[in-house]
Amino acid sequence: MNVGVPEPLATLFADSRVTEVLVNGPRSVYVEVGGRLQRSPVEFRDAADLRQAIVRLVGLCGRRIDDATPLVDARLPDGSRVNAVLPPLAVDGPALTVRRFGARRLVAADLVRLGTVTPEQAALLEAIVRGRLNVIVSGGTSSGKTTTLAALTAFARPEERIVTVEDAAELQLPVPHVVRLEARPPSVEGRGAIDLRALIRNALRMRPDRIIVGEVRGGEALDLLLAMNTGHDGSMATVHANGPADAVRRLETMALMGGLDIPHQAVRESIAGAIHVVVHQQRWPDGRRRVTDIATVEAIAGGWRIGSPSALNDLIASRA
Numbered sequence: 001m002n003v004g005v006p007e008p009l010a011t012l013f014a015d016s017r018v019t020e021v022l023v024n025g026p027r028s029v030y031v032e033v034g035g036r037l038q039r040s041p042v043e044f045r046d047a048a049d050l051r052q053a054i055v056r057l058v059g060l061c062g063r064r065i066d067d068a069t070p071l072v073d074a075r076l077p078d079g080s081r082v083n084a085v086l087p088p089l090a091v092d093g094p095a096l097t098v099r100r101f102g103a104r105r106l107v108a109a110d111l112v113r114l115g116t117v118t119p120e121q122a123a124l125l126e127a128i129v130r131g132r133l134n135v136i137v138s139g140g141t142s143s144g145k146t147t148t149l150a151a152l153t154a155f156a157r158p159e160e161r162i163v164t165v166e167d168a169a170e171l172q173l174p175v176p177h178v179v180r181l182e183a184r185p186p187s188v189e190g191r192g193a194i195d196l197r198a199l200i201r202n203a204l205r206m207r208p209d210r211i212i213v214g215e216v217r218g219g220e221a222l223d224l225l226l227a228m229n230t231g232h233d234g235s236m237a238t239v240h241a242n243g244p245a246d247a248v249r250r251l252e253t254m255a256l257m258g259g260l261d262i263p264h265q266a267v268r269e270s271i272a273g274a275i276h277v278v279v280h281q282q283r284w285p286d287g288r289r290r291v292t293d294i295a296t297v298e299a300i301a302g303g304w305r306i307g308s309p310s311a312l313n314d315l316i317a318s319r320a
Contacts, residue, residue, distance in 0.1 A: 004060050006053040008042045013100070020142070023096035026050045032142075037288020047093045054084045054094050069188065075168040099142075105174035106147055107154040116144060116281070117291045124312075125279070125292055129155035130236035131319030132210075132220075133276035138247035143281045144289030145238040146170060146214065152236065152279075156210060166214030167194055179206060196220040197258075200227060210224075213237035219253050222258030222267075228274035229260040244278035244295040245306050251275070268303035276315060 012021050012031060020032035026044035030037050044050040058065045059272050061074035061082060070086035081099040108122045117125065128135060129152050137152075139145045152318045153162060161177045169182040181203060186193035196213065200223040203211050211227050213220065215238045228235050241247035248271060255267045280293040294306035296315055307315075 004056075007055045008044065009053055012040065018114075019100050021096070021098040023094075025093045025095075032155055033301060035283070035289070038265060050096075053097055054086070057082060057096070057098075058084055061187075064188070065236045065274040070286060073185075075170065075182070078170065079170055081168050081170050089232070099170075101170060101172060106151045107174050108151050111148065111151050113230065114288070116148065116274045116289050121294060122292055124316075126155045127316045128277050128294075129153070129234065131316055133275055133315065133319060134228045134233060134274055135236045135277045136251070136275055137236065137238045137279045137281065138244065138248055139238075139281035139289075140240065140242070140283060143283040147289075148279065148281055148291065149212065149214075149236055149238050150174070153210075153212065156234065157264055160209040162210045162212055163206050164209040164212045164214065165199045165203055167196065167217075169214075171212065171214055173212075180209075197223050200224060203227070204230075204232070208232060210234040210236070215239065216254060217252065218254055219258035221254035222256075222260065224254055224261070225251070225267075225270045225274045229270060241280070244280050244293050244297075247277065247278050247280065248297055248304060248306070254263065265302065269299075272297065272299035272304035275304075277312070286312060 012018050017033045018031045026046050026049060027042040029042050031040045055065055058074060061076055063072050063074045064280040065072045065086060067083055072084045074082050076082055079101050082087040083097040085095045087093060111117045112119055112122050122262055126279050137149045139146045150173050156175055162173060162175060163179045163181065165181045165184045170312050181198060181199045183196055184194040193233050198218045200220055204227055211232050211258050213224055216224060226236055235316050239247050239250055241250050251271060252267055277298045278295050278297060279291060281289055281291050283289050296312045297304050298311055
């Protein structure tokens with residue numbers, strides 16, 4: 001699985017318990033094990049050795065990193081996500097971040113076992129997905145948003161066609177009918193880039209029952225809202241945020257970055273019609289990831305608001 005990974009990274013990759021590798025310099029390597037960061041005894045000889053390891057690792061992704069392209073975000077063949085930064089962007093020397101994913105696709109029962117959701121929350125989420133409500137999974141960095149998003153799709157009917165759209169393909173969905181789309185960065189000459197906006201628009205032509213966007217970071221929020229408002233119920237995405245209301249406000253801001261001259265009021269109304277539920281997740285000090293909120297987004301005069309728990313039950317009942 002880790003063929004071609006240079007040493008000493010291969011030593012870390014051989015440990016299935018390691019879920020993240022964080023290299024801050026040749027003698028500053030950290031790993032995440034069981035949700036906790038810890039210093040690793042693994043070291044590189046010097047900055048040149050670390051740089052060469054990064055070049056080789058990025059090469060396994062079919063990409064290149066050098067002085068002309070000192071920043072890379074890519075995917076290894078096993079699905080691990082690689083982010084590398086070279087000087088002068090990385091002030092103190094080459095930096096590397098690798099997020100690894102287990103080979104087994106997790107489902108809701110696994111989230112219950114891990115303590116991410118309670119059995120009651122799992123039943124609620126099942127009703128939300130089966131009712132084809134549009135869902136945003138929010139949370140901070142490394143809070144487990146992507147894992148939860150993927151697990152939620154297990155509640156979809158097996159015959160449903162799901163199209164995923166990601167910057168770097170990392171979603172592992174436990175369903176049979178999936179088409180995965182991945183953005184393409186520009187070439188060294190600065191040409192040929194295909195961004196998330198283009199992929200979402202193309203996904204609409206692929207007869208999807210659901211569209212899943214790995215992470216919304218910019219103007220593609222507008223395209224996602226348009227998709228959710230045009231009959232693609234049951235679509236989902238993740239967004240970085242500190243809570244349900246903050247997640248919706250971020251979507252507003254990013255939709256306004258879409259480059260179209262759309263009034264803020266129209267964006268708020270579009271969100272009110274498109275987003276049904278926000279599932280918020282946090283990473284706790286003990287390393288566990290937990291879903292802390294499952295909230296509705298209600299339409300009100302002039303926009304939206306986060307609804308009450310009873311509103312969620314009413315919404316689910318209306319879709320039963």
